[in-house]
Amino acid sequence: MTVENTAARKPRRSSKRVSAAKKPTSSEPQLVQLLTPEGERVANPDYDRHVADLGPEELRGLYRDMVLTRRFDAEATALQRQGELGLWASLLGQEAAQIGSGRALRDDDYVFPTYREHGVAWCRGVDPTNLLGMFRGVNHGGWDPGSNNFHLYTIVIGSQTLHATGYAMGVAKDGADSAVIAYFGDGASSQGDVAESFTFSAVYNAPVVFFCQNNQWAISEPTERQTRVPLYQRAQGYGFPGVRVDGNDVLACLAVTRSALERARRGEGPTLVEAFTYRMGAHTTSDDPTRYRHDDERAAWEAKDPILRLRKYLADQGHADEAFFTGLEAESDTLAKRVREAVRAMPDPDDMAMFEHVYADGHALVDEERAQFAAYQASFSTEPDSGSAAGAEEGK
Amino acid sequence: MAVEKMSLAKALNESLRKALDTDPKVLVMGEDVGKLGGVFRITDGLQKDFGEERVIDTPLAESGIVGTAIGLALRGYRPVVEIQFDGFVFPAYDQIVTQLAKMHARALGKVKLPVVVRIPYGGGIGAVEHHSESPEALFAHVAGLKVVSPSNAADGYWMLQQAIQSDDPVIFFEPKRRYWDKAEVDTESIPDPLHTARVARPGTDITLAAYGPMVKVCLEAAAAAEEEGKSVEVLDLRSMSPIDFDAVQRSVERTGRLVVVHEAPVFYGSGAEIAARITERCFYHLEAPVLRVGGFHAPYPPARLEEEYLPGLDRVLDAVDRSLAY
Ligand SMILES: Cc1ncc(C[n+]2csc(CCOP(=O)(O)OP(=O)(O)O)c2C)c(N)n1
Numbered sequence: 001m002t003v004e005n006t007a008a009r010k011p012r013r014s015s016k017r018v019s020a021a022k023k024p025t026s027s028e029p030q031l032v033q034l035l036t037p038e039g040e041r042v043a044n045p046d047y048d049r050h051v052a053d054l055g056p057e058e059l060r061g062l063y064r065d066m067v068l069t070r071r072f073d074a075e076a077t078a079l080q081r082q083g084e085l086g087l088w089a090s091l092l093g094q095e096a097a098q099i100g101s102g103r104a105l106r107d108d109d110y111v112f113p114t115y116r117e118h119g120v121a122w123c124r125g126v127d128p129t130n131l132l133g134m135f136r137g138v139n140h141g142g143w144d145p146g147s148n149n150f151h152l153y154t155i156v157i158g159s160q161t162l163h164a165t166g167y168a169m170g171v172a173k174d175g176a177d178s179a180v181i182a183y184f185g186d187g188a189s190s191q192g193d194v195a196e197s198f199t200f201s202a203v204y205n206a207p208v209v210f211f212c213q214n215n216q217w218a219i220s221e222p223t224e225r226q227t228r229v230p231l232y233q234r235a236q237g238y239g240f241p242g243v244r245v246d247g248n249d250v251l252a253c254l255a256v257t258r259s260a261l262e263r264a265r266r267g268e269g270p271t272l273v274e275a276f277t278y279r280m281g282a283h284t285t286s287d288d289p290t291r292y293r294h295d296d297e298r299a300a301w302e303a304k305d306p307i308l309r310l311r312k313y314l315a316d317q318g319h320a321d322e323a324f325f326t327g328l329e330a331e332s333d334t335l336a337k338r339v340r341e342a343v344r345a346m347p348d349p350d351d352m353a354m355f356e357h358v359y360a361d362g363h364a365l366v367d368e369e370r371a372q373f374a375a376y377q378a379s380f381s382t383e384p385d386s387g388s389a390a391g392a393e394e395g396k
Numbered sequence: 397m398a399v400e401k402m403s404l405a406k407a408l409n410e411s412l413r414k415a416l417d418t419d420p421k422v423l424v425m426g427e428d429v430g431k432l433g434g435v436f437r438i439t440d441g442l443q444k445d446f447g448e449e450r451v452i453d454t455p456l457a458e459s460g461i462v463g464t465a466i467g468l469a470l471r472g473y474r475p476v477v478e479i480q481f482d483g484f485v486f487p488a489y490d491q492i493v494t495q496l497a498k499m500h501a502r503a504l505g506k507v508k509l510p511v512v513v514r515i516p517y518g519g520g521i522g523a524v525e526h527h528s529e530s531p532e533a534l535f536a537h538v539a540g541l542k543v544v545s546p547s548n549a550a551d552g553y554w555m556l557q558q559a560i561q562s563d564d565p566v567i568f569f570e571p572k573r574r575y576w577d578k579a580e581v582d583t584e585s586i587p588d589p590l591h592t593a594r595v596a597r598p599g600t601d602i603t604l605a606a607y608g609p610m611v612k613v614c615l616e617a618a619a620a621a622e623e624e625g626k627s628v629e630v631l632d633l634r635s636m637s638p639i640d641f642d643a644v645q646r647s648v649e650r651t652g653r654l655v656v657v658h659e660a661p662v663f664y665g666s667g668a669e670i671a672a673r674i675t676e677r678c679f680y681h682l683e684a685p686v687l688r689v690g691g692f693h694a695p696y697p698p699a700r701l702e703e704e705y706l707p708g709l710d711r712v713l714d715a716v717d718r719s720l721a722y
Contacts, residue, residue, distance in 0.1 A: 086522045086523065086524065086699050087524055133698075134525065134698065135524065136699075136700070137522060137698045137699025137700045138698055138700050139698050140695070140698055155524060155525055155526050156486070158487075187455075187456035190456045190457040191456060191457050192459050192460070192487065218456050219427070219428045219432065220428045220430070220432035221428060221453055221455075221456065225453055225454075226456060286435070287435075288432075291431060291433070292431040348700045348701075349698065349700060349701055351701065351704045354692060354694045354701055354704065354705055358693065358694045358695065363693070365693045366692075366694065369693055373692070373704075376711070376714065
């Protein structure tokens with residue numbers, strides 16, 4: 001695949017024209033797709049074998065994962081609206097990209113997520129309520145990354161791609177045959193850290209899969225504000241393969257990720273997967289997409305909904321009956337209820353928690369400040385008159 | 397009418413508008429500053445009125461934003477860049493510290509770098525990790541950078557224009573939890589010079605020195621202390637590099653006592669610098685050691701604990717009492 005860089009051939013004083021041109025000039029590349037938006041299975045000679053093992057039960061499993069993940073996400077959004085969470089980053093529309101890639105992983109693989117990989121976390125067996133602590137404001141993560149090989153969420157854009165690369169370098173040094181996957185967005189592709197992770201992973205042949213969910217937007221900035229060539233083509237310049245997959249097709253995402261992971265396991269190095277998908281909702285609950293995005297765009301993507309597409313396929317093939325779908329609805333309700341109750345019951349951390357885990361080996365200043373703060377807090381309860389000037393009189 | 401009541405956010409917006417209007421070399425750059433108007437809406441409507449060539453949506457790359465702003469400044473522009481949140485300035489820290497701060501000196505004064513880096517900073521809005529940091533000391537420590545922070549709308553309006561007019565790089569910290577506080581802004585009066593402190597409330601018993609988000613807390617503390625018969629002077633430093641030590645000295649010579657208040661961790665913070673200098677300058681005037689109130693040597697905590705972490709009225713009053721007890 002050659003990259004047509006027409007931008008470079010424009011006249012020099014073309015800054016107006018360049019910034020006015022909204023679409024990359026190269027033609028839209030082919031997506032790897034196994035299931036059309038209408039729910040029809042299409043053959044693909046390169047990737048069919050990666051999903052050949054899937055029977056009706058596995059297909060229902062993927063469907064169930066997507067439905068429960070969407071429900072969890074909707075419940076979290078509702079909890080934010082009710083003031084139970086400070087913020088929520090919804091994955092609505094990205095279920096296939098996350099479940100497809102997440103289900104491609106082996107238990108001993110290692111995941112480095114952003115802050116939106118709720119579906120991948122689900123696939124890793126992370127209790128969904130664990131994900132909510134940082135959004136409620138009671139911790140900064142709070143789970144042990146080692147227990148599910150699922151790293152903490154990373155908010156600083158792009159940082160985790162380097163961690164994934166280093167981890168993968170370690171896997172290779174150990175002679176292990178597991179693989180590492182790093183998630184990031186189309187916006188993140190502009191960060192220096194991501195470029196550096198591409199360089200390191202290529203140079204050291206690290207067993208890492210870069211899974212970019214191109215959901216078309218980085219808050220208000222469209223992908224065209226990040227790149228002039230399709231993102232998957234970036235890999236070529238670093239010397240490893242890039243592939244674009246229909247991010248709303250769970251089968252294709254599963255197949256492409258499996259293929260990339262196998263390549264990593266064989267010692268052939270990194271792959272960039274660009275899952276072409278769409279962020280159906282706001283960037284986060286603090287965002288207002290009406291300021292920069294047209295509604296008709298969302299409508300066009302709704303027609304490609306990852307869940308509906310698999311539902312059609314399952315029904316058409318007779319792989320699932322009504323009882324399955326209604327049963328799943330009941331299961332979703334139960335999950336939502338469990339999440340809601342768990343969040344409401346989540347206690348605020350103890351004041352002294354601030355001073356915990358600042359260092360592994362302790363630190364004299366932290367000990368001193370902890371003691372001072374404890375004495376200060378205690379002064380409120382021991383003073384008979386515990387107004388705002390508590391402790392004032394004793395000093396005078 | 398030159399006097400108008402507006403929020404700090406609005407004042408900053410008006411200030412950018414005026415700067416874009418008066419000087420065609422002024423550019424506004426950053427993530428989401430265009431159609432969205434910035435996540436805090438500080439650049440609201442600017443792209444609509446000044447176009448995409450003046451109000452530039454950038455890729456999501458902070459090192460790129462500051463690095464290209466340096467190049468634009470070398471070419472004669474005056475870029476005002478927005479870093480979306482305090483915790484996200486660090487990808488650009490290398491460009492700011494190793495390049496922006498030092499180029500003027502390296503070129504023996506032959507190049508000027510009139511770049512303003514706007515950073516919404518500080519806590520108190522219940523945000524997630526990396527959205528509530530106070531890294532001002534990290535910048536003030538670097539020679540070649542000027543560091544300022546307005547505490548109110550009027551200063552926001554004027555200090556931003558002064559920063560843009562400065563031929564030096566200015567790190568402009570905006571106290572995000574004060575964005576929605578309103579104050580009278582006189583858009584015609586001649587403002588104080590950028591790096592001067594201002595007596596926000598006169599008093600005779602003790603001086604509270606603060607800047608940015610903590611000025612309001614100190615004013616509230618002074619009001620509360622008055623009810624107990626204590627006269628507290630509040631100094632709004634406005635600039636953290638340089639610091640108007642003369643103004644602090646004048647105040648301390650009157651009151652004999654000083655408490656420095658900031659959100660940033662106390663350890664190696666700006667309070668340490670002020671305490672040391674004022675102890676040198678005012679040793680014989682001081683009735684008590686200079687005290688500091690600020691954050692702890694711990695990561696900024698999750699939102700549900702930030703009220704405990706941030707200095708509030710009680711902790712400031714507690715320090716006032718400790719100082720007066722000497
Ligand atoms: C270094 C850094 N800069 C800015 C931000 C603020 N921010 C949070 S998410 C975001 C957009 C991310 O877009 P993308 O990488 O496409 O991922 P998406 O959220 O769309 O999944 C921005 C600018 C940040 N978190 N980190």
